[in-house]
Amino acid sequence: MEYRHVQDAVAETGLLVRGGFHPGADDGVPGGAETVVLVGNAGPFMWDAFAAATGPRDSSGDRENSPNPLDDWTRGVLTPVAGALSARALYPFEGPPYHPFQRWALRTGGVHVSPIGPLIDPEFGLWHAYRGALAFDERLEVPDPGGRPSPCESCAEKPCLGACPAGAFTPSGEGMAEYDIPACVAHISSTDGEDCLGGGCLARRACPVGRDAPYGPDQARFHMERFLKAQGV
Numbered sequence: 001m002e003y004r005h006v007q008d009a010v011a012e013t014g015l016l017v018r019g020g021f022h023p024g025a026d027d028g029v030p031g032g033a034e035t036v037v038l039v040g041n042a043g044p045f046m047w048d049a050f051a052a053a054t055g056p057r058d059s060s061g062d063r064e065n066s067p068n069p070l071d072d073w074t075r076g077v078l079t080p081v082a083g084a085l086s087a088r089a090l091y092p093f094e095g096p097p098y099h100p101f102q103r104w105a106l107r108t109g110g111v112h113v114s115p116i117g118p119l120i121d122p123e124f125g126l127w128h129a130y131r132g133a134l135a136f137d138e139r140l141e142v143p144d145p146g147g148r149p150s151p152c153e154s155c156a157e158k159p160c161l162g163a164c165p166a167g168a169f170t171p172s173g174e175g176m177a178e179y180d181i182p183a184c185v186a187h188i189s190s191t192d193g194e195d196c197l198g199g200g201c202l203a204r205r206a207c208p209v210g211r212d213a214p215y216g217p218d219q220a221r222f223h224m225e226r227f228l229k230a231q232g233v
Contacts, residue, residue, distance in 0.1 A: 001085065003140050006037050009085060013077040014049025015039050015131060019108030020142040027107065028100050031088060033135035035142065038105060039078060042121065042128040043213035049077075051218070068093065070222070074131045087134040101130045108142075112150035116160050116169050116177050116203050122148045125210020126160075151209045163206035165192070185231045188224060197224045 007017045020037040023029040029036055041047070050073050066072050071093045082089035092101040105111050105119055111128075114120040121128050152158070161169055161177055166187035169177040187193040196202055200220035215223070 001136070001138060001140060003037070003142060006085060006134065006140070009081050010039050010078075010134075013081060014041075014046045015074075015078065016042055016045065018042070018105070018128070018130060019110040019145060020140065021104070021107040021109075022139060022142065023104075023107075027104065029104075029135060030090070030099075031135060031137075033088070033137060034139040035136040036090075036104060037087075037134045037136070037140070037142075038101070038108060038130055039132045039134060040128060040130040042124040043210075044216055044219065046131070047216065047219040053077075068226075070226075078132045078134075082134055085134065085136075087136045090133040090135055092130060092132070099133070101133070104133065105130055108145060109147065110145035112152065113176060114150075114152055114160065114207070115158055115171075117179055118204070120150060120152060120207070120209065122151050123210065124213045125151075125207045126204040127210045127213045127215060155208065159206040159208070160203045164201075164203045165196070169203060181231065185228065185233055189228055189233045197221060200224065 003020065010017050016039070018038040018040045020035060021027075023033055023036050027036075050070060053073060054069055071091070075089075075091065079089045090099050092099060102119060106113075111119040111121050114126060118126050119128075120126055161171055164184070166180075166183045168180045168184040168187070170180065172178050188196050198217055198221050199205065200215055200223070205214065214220075
């Protein structure tokens, strides 16, 4: 098995391979895998495949009347890929206990922690996510991401920290802002928060990296509404 074969198989689903690593005992990967390849989305590509497969929203705002249609779709397309590649599919939404996907993402060496918390990709900025992982019992040659530094290191203005209309991000002096979830939720769920709800987080949109890869309005609203539901709103 070669890494490019994994990339090709995943790409057919609308998802993307987002890097890989060889796990150690402290990485929390079940089953003693030799290689873990992370799978996710970047930009609008996944959403196009998901929307084509599940159709438009119904009157309740859900697709196919499922409480977690994107998770269902992800499992439906990635599990067969795992079987074809003789790998095990792992998902961030299955638990508890939940797999440490953010830590695994950092292990790939391709992303960095941003000042507002979400991981930043040097190409896609904050417009990416992890939807699953493929765990292999064999050791695959994983490409070196090249040691690209965090784009936040050379960003002097850091507009992400001051763009939130609710003031939900407060610099902590330790490199990452404190996130006031109640303030964020209160704003998004109010009439003043329509821009955030319909277009996505303004702090993310303020980032100068990945300006050509933001989520479209339908995808942005979908994720924001799921965020509110997770907070009981």
